[in-house]
Amino acid sequence: xxxxxxxxxPRIGENREWKKTLESFWKGNITENQFESEMKSIRLxxxxxxxxxxxxxxxxxxxxxxxxxxxxxxxxxxIPTRFGxxxxxxxxxxxxxxxxxxxxxxxxxxxxxxxxxxHYIVPEYQYDRKSKLLYNKPLASFLEVKNELGIITKPVILxxxxxxxxxxxxxxxxxxxxxxxxxxxxxQMLKELEDxxxxxxxxxxxxxxxxxxxxxxxxxxxxxxxxxxxLPSLSIMLQTYFEGVEQYHxxxxxxxxxxxxxxxxxxxxxxxxxxxxxxxxxxVLACGIVNGRNIWKNNLEESIQLIETLQSLIxxxxxxxxxxxxxxxxxxxxxxxxxxxxxxxxxxxxxDEKIEELVVLRKALEFGSDAVKQEIEKVKQSFEHLNKxxxxxxxxxxxxxxxxxxxxxxKERYQxxxxxxxxxxxxxxxxxxxxxxxxxxxxxxxxxxxxxxxSDYRHQIKLKIKEWIEVQESLDIDVLVHGEYERTDMVxxxxxxxxxxxxxxxxxxxxxxxxxxxxxVIHSRVEFMKPMTVDETSYxxxxxxxxxxxxxxxxxTILNWSFxxxxxxxxxxxxxxxxxxxxxxxxxxxxxxxxIQVDEPAIREGLPLKKRNWEAYLNWVTRAFRLxxxxxxxxxxxxxxMCYSSFSDIMDAVIELDADVISIEHARSHxxxxxxxxxxxxxxxxxxxxxDIHSPRVPSVQEMEQNIVGSLKVCDIQQFWINxxxxxxxxxxxEVIQALSNMVISAKxxxxxYYSILS
Ligand SMILES: CN1c2c(nc(N)[nH]c2=O)NC[C@@H]1CNc1ccc(C(=O)N[C@@H](CCC(=O)N[C@@H](CCC(=O)N[C@@H](CCC(=O)O)C(=O)O)C(=O)O)C(=O)O)cc1
Ligand SMILES: N[C@@H](CCS)C(=O)O
Ligand SMILES: [Zn+2]
Numbered sequence: 001x002x003x004x005x006x007x008x009x010p011r012i013g014e015n016r017e018w019k020k021t022l023e024s025f026w027k028g029n030i031t032e033n034q035f036e037s038e039m040k041s042i043r044l045x046x047x048x049x050x051x052x053x054x055x056x057x058x059x060x061x062x063x064x065x066x067x068x069x070x071x072x073x074x075x076x077x078x079i080p081t082r083f084g085x086x087x088x089x090x091x092x093x094x095x096x097x098x099x100x101x102x103x104x105x106x107x108x109x110x111x112x113x114x115x116x117x118x119h120y121i122v123p124e125y126q127y128d129r130k131s132k133l134l135y136n137k138p139l140a141s142f143l144e145v146k147n148e149l150g151i152i153t154k155p156v157i158l159x160x161x162x163x164x165x166x167x168x169x170x171x172x173x174x175x176x177x178x179x180x181x182x183x184x185x186x187x188q189m190l191k192e193l194e195d196x197x198x199x200x201x202x203x204x205x206x207x208x209x210x211x212x213x214x215x216x217x218x219x220x221x222x223x224x225x226x227x228x229x230x231l232p233s234l235s236i237m238l239q240t241y242f243e244g245v246e247q248y249h250x251x252x253x254x255x256x257x258x259x260x261x262x263x264x265x266x267x268x269x270x271x272x273x274x275x276x277x278x279x280x281x282x283x284v285l286a287c288g289i290v291n292g293r294n295i296w297k298n299n300l301e302e303s304i305q306l307i308e309t310l311q312s313l314i315x316x317x318x319x320x321x322x323x324x325x326x327x328x329x330x331x332x333x334x335x336x337x338x339x340x341x342x343x344x345x346x347x348x349x350x351x352d353e354k355i356e357e358l359v360v361l362r363k364a365l366e367f368g369s370d371a372v373k374q375e376i377e378k379v380k381q382s383f384e385h386l387n388k389x390x391x392x393x394x395x396x397x398x399x400x401x402x403x404x405x406x407x408x409x410x411k412e413r414y415q416x417x418x419x420x421x422x423x424x425x426x427x428x429x430x431x432x433x434x435x436x437x438x439x440x441x442x443x444x445x446x447x448x449x450x451x452x453x454x455s456d457y458r459h460q461i462k463l464k465i466k467e468w469i470e471v472q473e474s475l476d477i478d479v480l481v482h483g484e485y486e487r488t489d490m491v492x493x494x495x496x497x498x499x500x501x502x503x504x505x506x507x508x509x510x511x512x513x514x515x516x517x518x519x520x521v522i523h524s525r526v527e528f529m530k531p532m533t534v535d536e537t538s539y540x541x542x543x544x545x546x547x548x549x550x551x552x553x554x555x556x557t558i559l560n561w562s563f564x565x566x567x568x569x570x571x572x573x574x575x576x577x578x579x580x581x582x583x584x585x586x587x588x589x590x591x592x593x594x595x596i597q598v599d600e601p602a603i604r605e606g607l608p609l610k611k612r613n614w615e616a617y618l619n620w621v622t623r624a625f626r627l628x629x630x631x632x633x634x635x636x637x638x639x640x641x642m643c644y645s646s647f648s649d650i651m652d653a654v655i656e657l658d659a660d661v662i663s664i665e666h667a668r669s670h671x672x673x674x675x676x677x678x679x680x681x682x683x684x685x686x687x688x689x690x691x692d693i694h695s696p697r698v699p700s701v702q703e704m705e706q707n708i709v710g711s712l713k714v715c716d717i718q719q720f721w722i723n724x725x726x727x728x729x730x731x732x733x734x735e736v737i738q739a740l741s742n743m744v745i746s747a748k749x750x751x752x753x754y755y756s757i758l759s
Contacts, residue, residue, distance in 0.1 A: 002319045002365050004358045005286060006055045007202065007239060007260075008062035008156060008326025009046050010351050012510050014333060018042050022065070022514040025092075032092060039065065040144070047145055047153065053352060054359040059202060060145055060153040061138040062326060065092070066099045066121070066513050069166060070108075072158045073123035074098065076185055077132040078167065080108065080124045089135035099513060101695030109168070110512060110694065112605040112645055114206055114242050116293070116329055117519075117561055119512035119644060125169035131182045138201075139192050146197070154237070155193055156326075159205035160186045160227075161220050166207070176219055183223060187230045194234040202237045202260070206325075208251065209243035209266065211610055217247050221254060228255040237286055241325035243609045244269025249277045257317075258284035263306060264291045264324035271310070279314040288324035289361065290354045295330055295507070295521065295563045297349045297383075298357045300376045304364045321358055321365075327351040331507035331518075343389060344502045344523050347382040389524045396575050404626045406634075406658055410684050413634040414660055414719070420635045421547055421594065425754065426708070426722050427478040428747050429687070431641050431663055432551040432597065433490075433727035434468050434483035435736055444488065461485045462539060469543045471737060475744050479595060480548045482540035484729065488518070490553045490599060491561040495520025498580055499527040501562070512694075515730065522564045522573060528580035531587040538591040549639065550588040550596040552581055555624045560602035574624035581628045589636055597639035598629055598659070601726075604645035618653040625657045637661065643689075643726040648676035661685030665725040667692035667707070677714035686715055689725030690743060696731070698738045704746035717754060722747040 012018045021042070025035040043063045050058050064071050073079070074090050082105060083094055090098070099121050101107030109122040138155035145153050160182060170178045193201060205220075212220070228236065237258040238251075244266030245251055252259065259279075261270045279285055287307060290298045307321070333352040337345055349357060364372045406413065440460065447457035464485045472480045487493035495501040501520045508516040533550060541548040555577035564573055581598070588596055603625075608617055629638045640657060643665035647654060654662065666673060666688035673688070688711045691699045712720060722743060728736045 002321055002362050003056050004054055004355075004362055005057035005154070005320040005322040006050055006059050006327065006355065007204075007241070007288075007292065007322055008059050008328050009050055010327055010330070010332050010510070011042075011046075011063050012332070012508060012516060013042050013046070014336075015506075016508055016516060019510075019514040019516055026096070026514075035092075039063075043141075044145070044148060047149060047151065049352070050355065051149075051151065053355040055355055057200065057320065057322075058145075058151065058153045059156045059326075060141040061155045061157070062328070063141065065095065067119075068156075069113075069120035069123060069158060069163070070095070070099055071137050072163055073121070073167070075133060075135055075137055075189065076123075076182060077129060077134050078123045078125055079129075081126060081129070082106070086134065087132075101692070101697050103697055106697065107692065107695045110644070115605055115607060115609055116242075117509070117511055117517065117602070117605065118328060120166065123163065123167040123169075125164075125167050125178055127170070131185045133185050133188050136189055136192050138189065139196055142193065142198055143196060152197070152199060154200045154202050155198060156202045156204060157190070159203045159207070159238075160223055161216075162205050162207035165210075175216075179219060179223060183226060187227060190227065190231050190234060194231050198234065200235045200237055200258070202239050203256075204239045204241075206240060206242050208240045208245050208247075209262075209609055211246055211612070217250055221250065224254045224256060237284065237320075239286065241265070241288060241292075244273065246610075248273035252277065252280055252283070256283070258286055258320070260286035260288065260320075260322070262288040262324045263310075264288055265293070267306070271306075274310065274313055279316050281315055282317055284318040284320060285310075285314070285316040286320040286322055289321050290323045290349075290357050291566075292323035292325040292327050292354070293329050294566065295348050295350055296566060297347055297379050298354070298361070300357070300360060300364070300372065300379050301369070303361055304369050304372075307361070307365060319365075321361055323354055323358070327354060329509060330354070331504070331509055334507070336506045337504050339505060340502055343382075343385045344521060347386045347523070348521070350507065386523060393525060393527070395579055396572065399575075399627070404623055404630055406626075406630045406632070408634045410658065410660065414637075414685065416634050417594075417637045417660065421479075421637065423478050423547075424751065425717065426720055426747050426751050428722045428744050429477060429479035429549065429663075430472075430481055430723060430740065431725075431727045432481050432484050432549075432599070433487070433729035434464075434481075434485070435731055435733045436485065436729045437464070437733070440464060440485055461536065465536060465540050466543060469540055469548075472740075473544060473546070475737070475740050477740065477744060478546065480540065480544055480546050481551060482536050482548060484551060484727070486536055490727075491558050492518050492520055494532060494553055494558055495522075495562060497529065497532040498577070499529050500524040500576070501526070517561065520562045522559070522562045526573065526576040526580055528583040532584055534584075534587050534591050537588060537593055541592060547595050548593065550585075550593040552584060552596065552598050552628075554598045554600035554603075554640065555581060555628055556606060556621045557600050557602035560606040571620040571624070574620065575627060578624045578627040582631055585629065585632060589632060594635060595637045595639060596629075596632070597641060597663075598625065599641045600625060600657070601641065601643045603642065603653075604647060604650055607650065614650075618650065618656075622653050622656040625659075629657075629659065639663065639685075641726075646672055648673060651676070651680060651682070655683060659684065661687065661719075661721055663687040663689065663721060663723045665689050666711070667725050674710065674714050682715060682719075685719045685721060687721030687723040688715065690722055690746070691724050691739060693724050693726050693728055693731060693739075696735060698735055699742065701742045701746045701749070704743055705749055708746060708750045712750070 239260035
């Protein structure tokens with residue numbers, strides 16, 4: 001018997017209704033009741049859709065108002081004390097304040113969900129607050145679907161081990177005690193599900209693919225024995241994903257009713273483990289067989305073969321076939337992509353199409369592959385046609401080691417740059433983008449539809465650049481930017497201008513909260529066509545005597561935030577992008593730009609989950625960055641920028657990038673990184689973000705001054721820069737001007753203080 005299951009479905013809706021509802025509520029355009037009812041309808045529609053498409057085991061509680069990790073933190077009462085003394089379900093206001101902050105409260109930390117571009121809110125354990133079940137969201141979600149649609153669904157629960165691993169606020173040595181304290185609360189949540197008639201729960205434990213210590217694994221076994229003992233009639237599908245599991249032989253001894261493995265990203269390891277240790281006959285095996293992280297059609301023939309191989313090796317109680325992970329990471333449907341090149345479109349499968357693929361695979365497993373001969377042929381043809389789009393080039397093969405290294409070492413060139421740029425101590429700058437106004441977005445939309453002439457659209461962009469050059473001058477910022485008004489997104493923009501990319505109309509994926517991205521699709525060899533940023537940057541430079549920083553997205557970030565071919569080596573794609581960007585940098589230099597920032601926020605998230613694979617990855621990513629930047633003149637100052645992660649464990653690679661200055665997100669995770677820097681001084685230029693840009697809160701001069709003074713305890717003042725945490729495109733203009741004004745005043749105060757000590 002083979003069942004079709006799903007692990008999670010995109011929340012955002014076919015037309016991003018979810019995002020629009022959230023943002024209308026935040027703006028006060030709809031009431032709480034309207035918000036709840038609109039959200040309910042989005043939730044139920046996606047359940048009905050999955051049912052219609054053929055899913056038999058449908059997930060619930062994958063839906064959230066912001067982030068599923070935050071949901072569990074608030075359910076367990078893991079709410080920092082600054083949000084008040086909560087003994088019941090937090091109000092929507094508090095829930096959103098935890099995620100986004102408000103005018104008085106600092107938001108919780110946000111970071112990347114494993115190696116994806118999705119961000120979760122980091123739960124904070126409080127020693128002085130006992131864990132307590134404040135509400136039971138999986139139960140409410142289960143009952144809603146049962147009552148409204150009469151369907152028994154599978155609640156999705158974040159595993160207690162992964163939840164605690166992803167949390168902060170407790171000492172490492174207290175992990176055991178923290179998990180044990182949470183366990184009764186966790187069991188209570190599951191017990192309520194069992195009592196309500198839940199048959200299967202999916203407990204997500206992606207942290208099982210990380211390299212846990214033996215001690216951790218003992219803890220895992222202990223927790224799950226206790227859970228299973230307390231809940232004898234609840235069927236638990238212990239779900240892993242994103243890579244092969246570690247400690248497989250121990251995992252299969254856990255007394256749960258089912259185990260879910262990823263046979264896409266952890267194929268080799270999981271298959272080998274099955275071969276070596278078998279699989280218990282009393283458990284269901286859930287096979288993640290369709291890639292939940294990519295948008296290419298499934299290689300049906302290969303998947304059928306794989307399951308047949310597994311079937312010849314083991315005899316589990318039952319088989320489920322499913323995506324390799326939640327479909328949260330892919331767009332909803334390709335139905336609306338009516339302007340994509342047909343060859344590319346034919347090779348794509350988004351969430352809904354992936355579910356259809358599972359139906360085809362089940363048919364093949366039931367009736368033999370001949371029953372799906374046509375579908376198999378169609379996939380083959382799609383890729384044969386796609387491959388014909390590829391061109392060959394020798395440019396990469398003719399590179400020499402010199403192309404990867406700057407001609408002069410940092411200390412020497414930084415001196416030249418200082419003199420040429422004539423910047424003050426503690427120079428102030430921003431990360432690149434300024435608020436994208438409604439007017440600009442609408443103008444872009446009209447221009448794209450052909451309703452506004454290109455010249456008018458460009459004129460509007462120029463007006464915005466001019467306005468913000470004036471704003472920056474009036475605020476007395478030292479290194480200016482043009483504001484990135486012409487960009488929808490820092491990756492999509494370059495994707496639209498480079499050869500080898502396709503970009504979609506509606507292939508949105510949630511990135512954090514209501515914010516979505518539309519990753520471009522790299523289908524063929526990447527090539528530079530013509531300058532991509534020179535017009536806007538040199539126009540901005542023509543308006544001021546201060547240096548304007550050129551702004552590019554780096555090769556690794558373009559790669560990691562795009563959908564890429566699985567049959568092309570990532571390293572090769574990164575080097576192709578690097579060569580294209582190198583040409584852009586040359587063009588910027590030739591137009592008189594002397595500071596160029598190459599953003600690489602996605603380097604950290606692309607790290608393989610298993611540390612044993614880090615070295616090889618970091619080696620090729622640093623080389624790709626250097627291939628992009630190393631060709632510049634000694635006077636040209638290269639900046640880079642990183643955000644959304646903790647970086648302490650990759651700082652050696654960050655140094656290897658050899659960027660003259662790095663600006664790094666700091667406000668939401670400063671303690672950990674500052675302690676790292678105290679022990680390991682950073683040898684190049686650095687700006688630790690002095691304020692969090694994800695919150696509408698405008699920090700005071702005093703607060704930023706304290707941040708700067710704190711950072712100067714661990715950084716060399718001669719190489720320190722003052723900047724916000726990240727780009728400002730998501731904020732409103734008034735807020736940004738106020739925050740930047742406070743930032744410049746705080747920098748000047750610290751500067752004056754330093755000069756007064758010297759004199
Ligand atoms: C730095 N980050 C990025 C990540 N990944 C990327 N690919 N890009 C990133 O910048 N990952 C980590 C972080 C995540 N951070 C963010 C920050 C901000 C956003 C964001 O603002 N997303 C926007 C969509 C951006 C965009 O494409 N805008 C279009 C407008 C599209 C649109 O909604 N049009 C409307 C009409 C206009 C209107 O009425 O507003 C429509 O179609 O209905 C544009 O500028 O033209 C978002 O809104 O979610 C994402 C990740
Ligand atoms: N230059 C980009 C970086 C975001 S990570 C911006 O300012 O939006
Ligand atoms: Zn950033």
